[in-house]
Amino acid sequence: MPAPxxxxxxxxxxxxxxxxAFTAGAALGFLAQQxxxxxxxxxxxxxxxxxxxxxxxxxxxxxxxxLSRANRRLDAIFRDELDDERR
Numbered sequence: 001m002p003a004p005x006x007x008x009x010x011x012x013x014x015x016x017x018x019x020x021a022f023t024a025g026a027a028l029g030f031l032a033q034q035x036x037x038x039x040x041x042x043x044x045x046x047x048x049x050x051x052x053x054x055x056x057x058x059x060x061x062x063x064x065x066x067l068s069r070a071n072r073r074l075d076a077i078f079r080d081e082l083d084d085e086r087r
Contacts, residue, residue: 032039039046
């Protein structure tokens, strides 16, 4: 069973995250209402921009994962080599 402090921190974190999400949603809704005409006239460019942004984020994530895996392999190789030299 988790400690009470951990549970309180976890609940506070969830509450703060929900408040942040609500605030961001309200702000985006307000901006969308204020700039409705611009959003409607440039919807294709906005859509393409979102696709490009999502692709860039996914590529960065894949690159980070690949580099992290390569780093773990290099660490294992160095660890094996150092263990061999000590013997």
